[in-house]
Amino acid sequence: MRASHVREAWSTVKSDERGVMGRSSSPTLTTLGRLVRTYRDASGILQKDLANRLGYSDGWLSNLETGQLRPRSEQVLSIEEALSLPRGALMAVYDQLDRESLPGWFRPWLEEEKKATVVRSFALTLVPGLLQTIDYARAMLQDDEPAVTARMERQAIRQRETPPALYFVIDEAVLHRERGGAKVMHDQLMAMADAASPRLTIQVVRSAVNPRNLGTFTIATVDGNDVGYVETAVRGIVTSSRDDLAVLSEAWESIKAHAMPQHESVDFIRRTAEERWT
Template structure:
C-alpha cells in the first residue's frame, strides 16, 4: 500500500496544540480527559498523524483557553493543501449558500453521508472522510441553508460497506428530514433528463452557482446558460419524484427488506 506524505499543515497544527498545552502546564493525559478522548488520540493529533474534525479543533482551543480561531486558522489551511482548485471553489460557494438543490444518481450526497458510509465511498482515506464530515457543519450552523435532495432509487440499493453501514445510512436520511431539509426519491425504471449526471445548484446572495460531476473532475459554473439548463433539468426531475412521505416510506422499506 502506498503511504501518503505527512501533511506539513497537519504537523504544524499538532505542534501548536502541544506548544499551547505545554505553555499551560497541562499534561497530555489531562487534556485528553477534558476533551473526552484517549491519550493515543491526542498524541496522534500532536504528531500530525491524525486529522481532527473542525469541532474537535474548536474544543481544543476552548480547553487550552487560547483565543478562538488561533488553531482553526491553521486547520482551514488543510482544505487548500488537500483539495483540487475546483473543489475549493465549490466548498466556498457551498458555505455561503442560503439554499442547495442536489440531485444524485449513484451515492448519498456528501452533506448527508454517515462516517462509515463516507469511509467506504472514499476507500478508507481518513483525511478525506474528515474533510467530508467537516462540510456537514453548515447544516448545523446558525443560519443553515435549506437543502433539497433528489435521489435516484438506485442510491438506496447500491451497497457501500456491509448491510449495517447501508441501514444506518438510510436511517440517517430519514432522520435528517425537516422543514429545511427534504429527501425525495425518483423510483427505479423512470426515464428522465437527470440520467446525464449528478449536480448541485447553490443559491448565493440571490444568484445561482452549480457544481456538476463529470468522469474527470467536478465543474463549477455560474454561466447563465448552464444554470438555466440545470434548473430546467431539476424541475423536470422533480416531476418524477415521490412525495416526501412516500419517499420516507420507500427508504424505510429498502432499509428493512434489503439491508437487514
C-alpha cells in the first residue's frame, strides 16, 4: 500500500472516530478495527477474502473491525502482511492498548519485567499473573477482556528464545482462595503444577510457617541490577532503592527457606486441586 493510502486511511479513521467515540469502551480498539477495515477497503479486498487468508471466520474479522474483539499481536502482524502494509502500521496502534488496559502505576513494572533475566516472585493470596490461566484471569479481572488479553500477553516472556529464570514462592492460601469456581481453580492449580520446570521453579510455603504475611512482591534482575515491585492495598510500587531491595531480598530468602522443595510443592498443588476443587 502506498504512503498516500496510509495517510488517507488515517484521515478516514479519525473522521469515523468522532461518531463512535462516545459509544466505545476502548477508543484504541475502535481505532485499530477501523484502520483494518479502511486499509482492507483501500486494498480492494473483501472482508470474507481477508478472513479466509488469515484462517479465521468472517465473524471474527467483523468483530475486530467493529472494535468488539481484541486480537493477539501475532494476528495483527498477519493482517499487516496480508494487506501489504508497512511494518508497524497497525502494531503502533495495537501497542497503545496496553496503556488502556493496565493501570498507570503498573506500566513501568511491565517494561522491567519484559527485560528481566531473573524474576523472583512471592504471592500471598492470588496466583501470580505470569502463571494465571485465562479463565482465572477473567475471574480476577471481572471479564474485562482487554485487561485479560494484556495479562495473558505478559506470559510471552515464558516462551522467549531465552526465557528468564522464574522463581515463584506462593503461600498455601493461594491454593484455597476461590476465583471463578471449582473447575477454574482445579484447572489453574493443575496448570501451575504442569508449568514447573528447571527454569520455572514453584514452591509452596505453608501459611503456619510463612514468616511474611504483609503482601506480595517481586524482584526482577534487569541488566545486572535488581528492581522491586511491591503491591499495596491501592496500587503497586516500583522501586530500585537499595534499602527497599535489601528488605525485599531478606524477605525473599526467609520465605524461601521455609518453603517446601519444588517436587513436594508440585505434589501438594496437585493434591489440593483434587481434594479441594473436585
